[in-house]
Amino acid sequence: MSAPSRRAMLAQAGSMLALASTPGLAATGPEFPFPGGNGARPLAKDFPQKGSMVLQRSRPPLLETPFTDFDSGVFTPNEKFFVRWHWSVIPTEIDPASYRLKVHGQVERELSLSLSDLAGFERIEIAAVNQCSGNSRGFFEPRVAGAQWGNGGMGNARWTGVRLRDVLDKAGVKSGAVAARFSGLDQPAVSEGPWFRKSLNIDRARQPEVIIAYAMNGKPLPMLNGYPIRLVVPGWYSTYWIKTLNDIELLDAPDDNYWMKTAYLIPDTPHADIKPGQAGVTMVPINRMVPRSFITNLGAGAKLKARANATVRGLAMGGDCGVAKVEVSADGGQTWSDAKLGRDEGPYSFRQWTAKIGMPAAGAATLAVRCINTKGEVQPDKANWNPSGFMRNVVERLPVTVI
Amino acid sequence: MAAAAMAAAAMAAPAPVFKSQTIELPADAAGFPDGPNVKAVTQNCLACHSADMVLDQPLLPRATWAAEVTKMRNVYKAPINDADAALIVDYLAATHSPP
Known part of the structure; x- marks a missing residue:
């Protein structure tokens, strides 16, 4: 079994990179591998009651959870929970006594x-x-x-x-x-x-x-x-x-x-x-959500040992029902094996999963993960497209290096 | 739906305690980089949102930027006059469009 290197874990999906430790300095954040680029984002640490977040927009606030945080468990900490407002005039003062x-x-x-x-x-x-x-x-x-x-x-x-x-x-x-x-x-x-x-x-x-x-x-x-x-x-x-x-x-x-x-x-x-x-x-x-699943313990470019079992871990969601099954692949989705599901927190929760998958000979490889929900819906192999960019749930693929 | 009813379990948790809260939001992290008509962009667009909302977008063709500016005016009622709207579209096309 090959444990991912510390470096690989830090180089999370979309290269979650160096955190600046000096308060007040703009910290380097992830560079998302978006088609056509422009995926680099800073980290923001100065939003009230929030930890270090990917800064998508200062005003109105649009803050993304750094993907590495999803590996810490099935519940997202409040201070790392994403933030999205539509208008810039948002409440900054709440008096509970007069709230109605x-x-x-x-x-x-x-x-x-x-x-x-x-x-x-x-x-x-x-x-x-x-x-x-x-x-x-x-x-x-x-x-x-x-x-x-x-x-x-x-x-x-x-x-x-x-x-x-x-x-x-x-x-x-x-x-x-x-x-x-x-x-x-x-x-x-x-x-x-x-x-x-x-x-x-x-x-x-x-x-x-x-x-x-x-x-x-x-x-x-x-x-x-x-x-x-x-x-x-x-x-x-x-x-x-x-x-x-x-x-x-x-x-x-x-x-x-x-x-x-x-x-x-x-x-x-x-x-x-x-x-x-x-x-x-x-x-x-738009209405109900659809199944999704993600690898959370490895990032793009993670180095894994050849001809050994790698431990892969992540989160899945069924959408508007529970997770029936999570499958993982070490060959880009040609063959699949079952992951082990973690504790069931209810049909609308994330479900953590783990798997040990055999890695091929040295070279480039692509890991993949897919969720099948309790309605029998499986994540599609081909990405959807619509003009507003909604409801993406294509099977996630992660390029890794086998050494 | 039975599953949903089971998921929503009644609890014996203590009553919530609500306290007065006040927050201060940080200043915008970035402004608009220099470019043709940046003054019109800064004067109009920053009234409602920070610059990174624009700067984080993919490179978009002029027609798409024109549609975005129109949407800001017609749907979100941004008080941008015709002359400034044209200047803003020129800036976006010059600085944030595919080559």
Whole structure:
């Protein structure tokens, strides 16, 4: 068995490189191997309540989890959890005493709930992956505009909160309500700009796993992750997980606001995959996540011993259901063998996996990993493409050197 | 869905404690590099977002940059006048487009 060298582990997927140790200096970060380049990013250490993060954008903050951090376990530490805001006017001050969550629209009783009111509902805990719709967008080819994420626009946490359904029941949803629309304290930078608001149809909103969370991994949410409360929609992309949630409006017609009707749309095709320029495609709001898996203990260019077993470890997710199986390959995906699955934290969580795979003779080799979820869906061998760069879940491949 | 119901287990955890919080966000890490019309770019674009939002994009053709600027004006309501919009597209095409 060949343990990866310390150097190889530090040279994580996309060359996670030298950390500058002097505070205040811009630290060198990863250089993502994006098609066409421009993948170098600095590390930022000066965002409040956050550790060292890949700086994708200062304002509004867009911070990516350094990929090496995913090797530390199945839950992503709060201070390393990715951050993404749409508008630059974001809450920097929270007074819990005056904070209110309003529930209005098609309800029998309008509510204005304090945080203590919310704490009075039954407490629920659920492990769930939160992943940006555009996670891994930088790998799209041809490239598309948008946040140029590597693979770290995702994280997994144990969320604690109360069922959305219980709050809706307290308000009494009228029979004519078709959707619940959520908004938070972030505001458009320009007053006429579209407020960031997202909706779930009423059946989705009432599913028992959808919660209003006030804690992640047993601690309060970091401000940049939505303190004091955010929506958690297990199995669905994070565009629905509204941060600093302060307003729920029950609608009597489908939501036609910009963020539902125009933005965050995917082609209604298998894998949300179309050809660049393809016409006549029906577009629908992005929704459920799909299976993915990653190697976390080795980086690109890791050196592994020839004709020996290498230990490979990583994370997998089923999407909107559990992980049934993870398979690994040492020959770029021609032959596969089963990985051993770690502890099951629930269907919406990351699942850690480990495998020992036999390495070939010395030379270049390509490791690959794929997840099959409990619905029988397997990660596709070919990358999808759509104009917004959403829903990437191609089988991940990692070039290594066998010595 | 049964699996979902089982995953969401009721807990006997202590009630949450909420404290007042105030944060300060860091200054923008980067500005726009020199180029034709950089003044128009700086004066308009930085009102809503930092420069790295643009600088981190792949090299995009002029038409794509023009569409992005149009989107900033029409969708996000950035108050950019016609003359400045043209200057901004020129800057982006000159500094951040494929050769």
